Amino acid sequence: MRFTPPALALVIVAVGSSLGILARAEVGEVSTGRSIVFPEQVVSARRLFVEIEEVAASTQSLDRADIEALHAASTAEIFRSLAGIQVDGGGAGPAYLHLRGADPNLTLILIDGVEVNDPTDLRGGSFDLRNLDPDEIEAIEIVRGPVSAVHGSDALAGVVQIITRRAHDRAWSRGEVGDFDYLSWAGGLGGGSEKVEWDLRAHHREGGVDVSGQEYRSRGAGAKGRLSLGEESRLSWSLRAENHHELRYREDSGGPVYAASPELEREDGEEVQFAARLDCDWGAATNFGLRFSTLGIHRDLDSPAIAAGRRGPVPATSNVDQLRRNKVGLDLRHEGRTRRVAVGAEAEFEEGRSRGTLDQGFVIPTDFDRFRRTGSLY
Secondary structure, three states: OOOHHHHHHHHHHOOOOOOOOOOOOOOEEOOOEEEEOOOOOEEOOOOOOEEHHHHHOOEEEOOOOHHHHHHOOOHHHHOOOOEEEEEEOOOOOOOEEEOOOOOOHHEEEEEOOEEEEOOOOOOOOOHOOOOOOOOHEEEHHHHHOHHHHOOOOOHEEEEEEEEOOOOOOOEEEEEEEEEOOOEEEEEEEEOOOOOEEEEEEEEEOOOOOOOOEEEEEEEEEEEEEEEEEOOOEEEEEEEEEEEEEEEEEOOOOOHHHHHHOOOOOOEEEEEEEEEEEEEEEEEOOOOEEEEEEEEEEHHHHHHHEEEEEEEEEEOOEEEEEEEEEEEEEEEEEEOOOOOOOEEEEEEEEEEEEEEEEEEEOOOEOOOOOEEEEEEEEE
């Protein structure tokens, strides 16, 4: 699957991935005019909305004010500032998250409820944090500890839920320039009425690499919204699309000072995710939901040989990876005074392939395919 610029632009105009799971508390108004602040709730740990105090696992959440207070230049820096989280790379090269000391592929990363882990990525099987601009983030929810009973084997170390930004009925923008041709800008616009809500956003980041010849560029856009279909039904959606390009010295090559060869590693990649959710309320305590999500990833990586790395000579490699993951599910939730119940079903269809070579003086193919069909009831 390859996303050309016209196709990417067309997808951005379309509706996208589900607001799905909301991780923040809301403020409501009652007839007396007093504001009621509901306890902070999380949903990544269970299928039900639960207060943080009820979750057995260690849980942490950040809102937009917390993120802005960190003044982080990248999403990787946001996570580096949090206790118990290690982030590899992020300067020149991928930035992968380690939760509770586990490998990156054991932490499930969700963006607006859509799983973005890439099992075809030979560098980690997780999500490269550099491909998400910090200005895209509205909130972050972290659940430390195994929650595989809810999210599957990818969540042995925990779950990180990232909720993309809303404009809240206004326009916003930010821009930065700096040394080494650094340029970054982001902006968004939102509006609507009681029946329709919509938000658009975009970002562009390039430069800032202090080594001659190295390059980095990331650009993306997104949309999310909500449509009221009546007093008891609503349709929610959101979309995220991103592409990036990078030239860098390969890991363990020695960098610009010690590398035996000036040849640089090249990576080009694209990601598009979309999801939608239809909710119907049956009375004040019962909700029926139907959801769908899809994720597409394309990555092209070309790495030069290293004459003498930490583990000896490293051969040149070349990989083109593609992944498509579709999920469909339905659930019924009842939250009464004396009981709270969630039942549902989910089906996942995952198809990925990697086409690559390993140059040992003679070319060795490293191709593999991944197919996974999963059905579950809970």
